[in-house]
Structures are given as C-alpha cells and as structure tokens.
Amino acid sequence: MxxxxxxxxxxxxxxxxxxxxxxxxxxxxxxxxxxxxxxxxxxxxxxxxxxxxxxxxxxxxxxxxxxxxxxxxxxxxxxxxxxxxxxxxxxxxxxxxxxxxxxxxxxxxxxxxxxxxxxxxxxxxxxxxxxxxxxxxxxxxxxxxxxxxxxxxxxxxxxxxxxxxxxxxxxxxxxxxxxxxxxDMPGFVSNRLMTFMINEAAFLVQEQVAAVEDIDRLIKTSYGHKMGPLETADLIGVDTILYSMEVLYESFNDSKFRPCPLLKKMVDAGQLGRKSGKGFYTYSKELIY
Missing domain, CATH: 3.40.50.720 (NAD(P)-binding Rossmann-like Domain)
Structure with missing residues (x-):
C-alpha cells in the first residue's frame, strides 16, 4: 500500500x-x-x-x-x-x-x-x-x-x-x-437522511407526541433498525446532530431542515449524549461501543 x-x-x-x-x-x-x-x-x-x-x-x-x-x-x-x-x-x-x-x-x-x-x-x-x-x-x-x-x-x-x-x-x-x-452535496446521503429523521424525532419529543423510548422502539420494531433515532443521536452526539442540521438549513435555505429547538436547549444544557453521560437517555458510565 x-x-x-x-x-x-x-x-x-x-x-x-x-x-x-x-x-x-x-x-x-x-x-x-x-x-x-x-x-x-x-x-x-x-x-x-x-x-x-x-x-x-x-x-x-x-x-x-x-x-x-x-x-x-x-x-x-x-x-x-x-x-x-x-x-x-x-x-x-x-x-x-x-x-x-x-x-x-x-x-x-x-x-x-x-x-x-x-x-x-x-x-x-x-x-x-x-x-x-x-x-x-x-x-x-x-x-x-x-x-x-x-x-x-x-x-x-x-x-x-x-x-x-x-x-x-x-x-x-x-x-x-x-x-x-x-x-458532493451538503449532508451527502447518510447524514442528510439520518439527521433529518433524528431532528423530526426530537420534534416529536418536544411536542410530547410520544416518549423517547416509545419512539425508538417503534422505529426499531417497525423498520428493523438496530438503534432508534434518539439512541443514535446520543451515540453520535446531540451537539453534532445540531451542527449538522444548522449546516443543512444554511446550505439549502429550506425550512424542512430547521433544527429542533429542543436540540439547541439540550446542547446549551450540556446534555450531549453518551459522551456527557446524559442526552435523550441517561448513562451510568460512558459506553465505548
């Protein structure tokens, strides 16, 4: 090589x-x-x-x-x-x-x-x-x-x-x-689709449509995903998801990419997911994988 x-x-x-x-x-x-x-x-x-x-x-x-x-x-x-x-x-x-x-x-x-x-x-x-x-x-x-x-x-x-x-x-x-x-296009393929789903899941939590655990369970059982969107957000980092949505919103000037206010609130509170010990879920210790 x-x-x-x-x-x-x-x-x-x-x-x-x-x-x-x-x-x-x-x-x-x-x-x-x-x-x-x-x-x-x-x-x-x-x-x-x-x-x-x-x-x-x-x-x-x-x-x-x-x-x-x-x-x-x-x-x-x-x-x-x-x-x-x-x-x-x-x-x-x-x-x-x-x-x-x-x-x-x-x-x-x-x-x-x-x-x-x-x-x-x-x-x-x-x-x-x-x-x-x-x-x-x-x-x-x-x-x-x-x-x-x-x-x-x-x-x-x-x-x-x-x-x-x-x-x-x-x-x-x-x-x-x-x-x-x-x-090349902002968000590429995987993140354009994934962050959009996570952002919409955050709106569902914010609007109290369903509990965090229920949203993830529905997606995993209905679509065969190994992780739900909110579990995925915690794994990647809520701050990373927010920054990605901000880039997509700025790049496309399309309201469908508007970041959920709940994501901003969580980042301001330091609730970033696994790396901080708390995000949509609470973690007793940092999980490596």
Whole structure:
C-alpha cells in the first residue's frame, strides 16, 4: 500500500476510532489534537477498545494491543504531519474551525499528500477551495463506531481527481472497508437522511407526541433498525446532530431542515449524549461501543 503513514486530526470519538482502525490494520498513524488531555484520553480509549474489539470480533484477528499502540503517535504538533501521505480530518462540524485546519496543513504537508474530510455535512468542494490542492481533497464519512463499520461514504468534490478516489479506495480496502462513492452535496446521503429523521424525532419529543423510548422502539420494531433515532443521536452526539442540521438549513435555505429547538436547549444544557453521560437517555458510565 502506498499510504505508509496516515495523519488523523482530531482525537475525539470518531478520530480515535479512525486511528484505532488504521493501526490495527498495520498502518503507522499520527494523531494530532490541540489538547494534550484529549490525546491522553484517546490513547487510553483506543487501548481499551482494542481489547473490546478482540472480544466482539473473533472472526477478524488483530495483533496484540502493545504492537498496535506502537504504530500510533500522539502529538499536538501539526508539523509531524510532514511525513503523512494521507490525512484524515475529524474535528467538529464548524466551517471556520475546519477552514483554519486546512489552511494550516496545506502549508505543512508535502504537495502530494491527500486530505480526507470526515464531515457529516460540510461541502467537500468548499474545503478544497481553501487549499492549493483541490484535486487531492475528498470526503470520507466514517460511521461510529468506526472499527466495526464495514462501509465508508466517500464523497467526490467538484475538483477531486480519479487518482485521489483510487487512493482512498485502496486505503479503505486495507482497512477492510468498502468505499461507497457519491457526489458532493451538503449532508451527502447518510447524514442528510439520518439527521433529518433524528431532528423530526426530537420534534416529536418536544411536542410530547410520544416518549423517547416509545419512539425508538417503534422505529426499531417497525423498520428493523438496530438503534432508534434518539439512541443514535446520543451515540453520535446531540451537539453534532445540531451542527449538522444548522449546516443543512444554511446550505439549502429550506425550512424542512430547521433544527429542533429542543436540540439547541439540550446542547446549551450540556446534555450531549453518551459522551456527557446524559442526552435523550441517561448513562451510568460512558459506553465505548
């Protein structure tokens, strides 16, 4: 595989999952975050999740935890991305924050390095426009929990080259994942559908049409979903859902994407889902998977 070193920007839930998945498939990985505390948390979480992965995925053997952890470098120094041939960015769904990251790594990384935007809604074409390499920018929308999801939504921006798509497919194949290629449009496919359902479920709660548990049970039993929309919101993060809806609302100027006020209230109250211990449900402890 040509991608000998991959950079991962953002050590949150998704970024940690991407880094784990890369390392347990034998890929040297550099994890960058502005917070040393976030990096320390990610290191501990990844080690714990490797053990859990072995318990739940006996059909896909991986190396021991120490060997996998040796492939991971955790740093607050963006300059360490100079050796990366591929960078996967996973920071919050905020355009101003993402824009600054891409301007920064565009100056640091070699001219042949490719950038993958792990976004739920932000335009890949827009990201490419702030760099000197728009043909080497594409979207890679990983689903949570990353190590056990078999597919990745790969988004082709307006200028994304065939070579960049091919490199992404090869990298994902090495990670034992299938790439599903789609074209750039805010929300893409999975999040445009999923966040819309979650937002509407939040309106149902706000309007007291049904209890949280009943809404989720109806969707799971009626449609065969493994998780209900409100359980999914807690897993992803209520704040992430809100930011995604705000991007869709701004992008399409369509009232159907108006974020539910309840989501805003929950984010203001710090009720973000599993990562905060309380969202639509209350959690006795943080759940890894």
């Amino acid at each position: 040509n991608n000998k070193t991959v950079g991962v920007i953002g050590a949150g839930t998704i970024g940690s999952g991407v880094a784990q998945d890369l390392a347990q498939n034998g890929i040297k990985t550099i994890v960058v975050d502005v917070s040393q505390a976030a990096l320390d948390t990610a290191r501990n979480k990844i080690r714990q999740n490797i053990r859990l992965y072995k318990l739940y995925n006996k059909t896909k053997p991986i190396g021991n935890a120490d060997e996998i952890m040796e492939l991971l470098t955790f740093t607050t120094d963006y300059k360490e991305l100079e050796e990366a041939s591929f960078v996967i960015e996973n920071i919050t769904e905020n355009w101003e924050a993402k824009k600054e990251v891409y301007k920064r790594i565009d100056e640091i990384c070699p001219e042949n390095t490719m950038f993958a935007v792990n976004s739920s809604c932000i335009s890949i074409t827009r990201v490419g426009s702030v760099t000197k390499r728009p043909s080497q920018i594409l979207g890679m929308h990983f689903m949570n929990p990353v190590p056990i999801k078999p597919v990745v939504e790969v988004i082709r921006g307006f200028h994304t080259s065939a070579e960049t798509i091919k490199a992404a497919e090869e990298l994902l194949k090495h990670m034992q994942k299938e790439a599903i290629i789609i074209n």
